[in-house]
Amino acid sequence: MEKLISCCGLNCATCDARTATINNDDNLRKATAEKWKAAFNAPDMPYQSINCTGCREEGVKFSYCQLCEIRSCVKSRGHETCGDCAEMGTCEKVAMVHKHAPEAIANLRSLN
């Protein structure tokens, strides 16, 4: 379960992309693509691209998460998550996420 907390602290267990992937649910893929087209200003996002098993889980990753600079940074430093990093309190990369999803900080603290 704790592996479903992503590198930045988001909870992949509650992510619609993961739920759609696990259940192979095309209706949820389509609904998620519609939401994310607007959220990410990505009008060409096909619903077939909504596939992800979770940031720190084995398996397929959504393209944005595959390319995520926070995830890359965590891996390059040998951490499990940003919660292991002494720079988390001053890091601008992860601050962007925590500004919009403050629960992610609590999720990271719950791991340590």
Ligand code: SF4
């Ligand atoms: S890594 Fe995958 S499951 Fe986690 S938030 Fe990103 S898209 Fe959702």
Ligand code: SF4
């Ligand atoms: S520098 Fe920032 S993004 Fe990288 S591991 Fe530390 S807190 Fe996370």
